[in-house]
Amino acid sequence: MLYEFDKLFENRREAFVVATLSVNGPMRFTELGFHVSNHVRVRVPDSTITRILVRLMHRGLVELVHNNDHDAYQLTDDGKSTAWVIEKITHALDGYDAAQQSQKHKGDEPSEAA
Secondary structure, three states, rough: HHHHHHHHHHHHHHHHHHHHHHHHOEOOOOHHHHHHHHOOOOOOOHHHHHHHHHHHOOOOOEEEEHHHHHHHEEEHHHHHHHHHHHHHHHHHHHHHHHHHHHHHHHHHHHOOOO
Protein backbone atom coordinates (compact mmCIF):
# COMPACT_ATOMS: atom_id res chain seq x y z
CA MET A 1 0.00 0.00 0.00
CA LEU A 2 2.77 2.48 0.89
CA TYR A 3 4.57 1.61 -2.33
CA GLU A 4 1.47 2.52 -4.36
CA PHE A 5 1.07 5.71 -2.33
CA ASP A 6 4.66 6.63 -3.12
CA LYS A 7 4.14 5.82 -6.83
CA LEU A 8 1.08 8.11 -6.89
CA PHE A 9 3.27 11.11 -6.21
CA GLU A 10 6.29 10.04 -8.24
CA ASN A 11 5.21 12.66 -10.77
CA ARG A 12 3.01 15.38 -9.27
CA ARG A 13 1.41 16.07 -12.63
CA GLU A 14 -0.03 12.54 -12.60
CA ALA A 15 -2.01 13.53 -9.53
CA PHE A 16 -3.23 16.65 -11.35
CA VAL A 17 -4.43 14.55 -14.30
CA VAL A 18 -6.30 12.16 -11.99
CA ALA A 19 -7.82 15.05 -10.02
CA THR A 20 -8.80 16.91 -13.20
CA LEU A 21 -10.57 13.86 -14.62
CA SER A 22 -12.26 13.30 -11.28
CA VAL A 23 -13.69 16.82 -11.21
CA ASN A 24 -14.49 17.21 -14.92
CA GLY A 25 -15.33 13.68 -16.03
CA PRO A 26 -14.25 12.34 -19.43
CA MET A 27 -12.13 14.83 -21.34
CA ARG A 28 -10.56 15.08 -24.75
CA PHE A 29 -6.78 15.24 -24.87
CA THR A 30 -6.62 18.97 -25.61
CA GLU A 31 -9.14 19.82 -22.86
CA LEU A 32 -7.19 17.76 -20.37
CA GLY A 33 -3.90 19.39 -21.30
CA PHE A 34 -5.47 22.84 -21.00
CA HIS A 35 -6.92 22.14 -17.54
CA VAL A 36 -3.73 20.54 -16.21
CA SER A 37 -1.61 23.44 -17.52
CA ASN A 38 -3.94 25.96 -15.87
CA HIS A 39 -3.82 24.06 -12.60
CA VAL A 40 -0.02 23.87 -12.42
CA ARG A 41 0.25 27.42 -13.83
CA VAL A 42 2.74 26.49 -16.51
CA ARG A 43 2.26 25.12 -20.02
CA VAL A 44 2.60 21.35 -19.88
CA PRO A 45 3.78 20.05 -23.27
CA ASP A 46 1.53 17.60 -25.13
CA SER A 47 4.34 15.04 -25.03
CA THR A 48 4.33 15.20 -21.22
CA ILE A 49 0.55 14.77 -21.07
CA THR A 50 0.89 11.80 -23.43
CA ARG A 51 3.55 10.15 -21.24
CA ILE A 52 1.44 10.73 -18.12
CA LEU A 53 -1.65 9.23 -19.77
CA VAL A 54 0.32 6.20 -20.96
CA ARG A 55 1.63 5.60 -17.42
CA LEU A 56 -1.81 6.07 -15.87
CA MET A 57 -3.41 3.75 -18.43
CA HIS A 58 -0.69 1.16 -17.84
CA ARG A 59 -1.45 1.33 -14.10
CA GLY A 60 -5.17 0.92 -14.79
CA LEU A 61 -6.20 4.36 -13.52
CA VAL A 62 -7.27 5.93 -16.83
CA GLU A 63 -8.91 4.53 -19.94
CA LEU A 64 -9.58 5.86 -23.43
CA VAL A 65 -13.26 5.75 -24.40
CA HIS A 66 -15.31 6.81 -27.40
CA ASN A 67 -17.56 9.62 -26.13
CA ASN A 68 -19.96 11.65 -28.30
CA ASP A 69 -18.13 11.02 -31.59
CA HIS A 70 -14.68 11.66 -30.14
CA ASP A 71 -12.11 9.91 -27.99
CA ALA A 72 -11.93 10.93 -24.36
CA TYR A 73 -9.97 9.93 -21.29
CA GLN A 74 -11.77 8.94 -18.13
CA LEU A 75 -10.95 7.40 -14.78
CA THR A 76 -11.40 3.70 -14.19
CA ASP A 77 -12.80 2.47 -10.88
CA ASP A 78 -9.23 2.27 -9.57
CA GLY A 79 -8.65 5.80 -10.85
CA LYS A 80 -11.73 7.00 -8.97
CA SER A 81 -10.40 5.39 -5.79
CA THR A 82 -7.07 7.13 -6.34
CA ALA A 83 -8.88 10.44 -6.89
CA TRP A 84 -10.69 9.92 -3.58
CA VAL A 85 -7.32 9.48 -1.81
CA ILE A 86 -5.96 12.63 -3.48
CA GLU A 87 -9.04 14.56 -2.36
CA LYS A 88 -8.70 13.38 1.25
CA ILE A 89 -4.99 14.22 1.35
CA THR A 90 -5.70 17.64 -0.17
CA HIS A 91 -8.33 18.38 2.48
CA ALA A 92 -6.00 17.21 5.25
CA LEU A 93 -3.20 19.44 3.93
CA ASP A 94 -5.61 22.38 3.68
CA GLY A 95 -6.51 21.84 7.33
CA TYR A 96 -2.82 21.60 8.25
CA ASP A 97 -2.06 24.83 6.38
CA ALA A 98 -4.93 26.60 8.14
CA ALA A 99 -3.67 25.40 11.53
CA GLN A 100 -0.14 26.56 10.69
CA GLN A 101 -1.43 29.99 9.66
CA SER A 102 -3.48 30.23 12.87
CA GLN A 103 -0.40 29.38 14.96
CA LYS A 104 1.65 31.94 13.04
CA HIS A 105 -0.91 34.68 13.67
CA LYS A 106 -1.12 33.81 17.38
CA GLY A 107 2.63 34.39 17.60
CA ASP A 108 2.14 37.82 16.01
CA GLU A 109 -0.43 38.98 18.60
CA PRO A 110 0.81 41.36 21.29
CA SER A 111 1.13 39.91 24.75
CA GLU A 112 -1.56 40.91 27.26
CA ALA A 113 0.98 40.89 30.10
CA ALA A 114 2.73 43.96 28.72
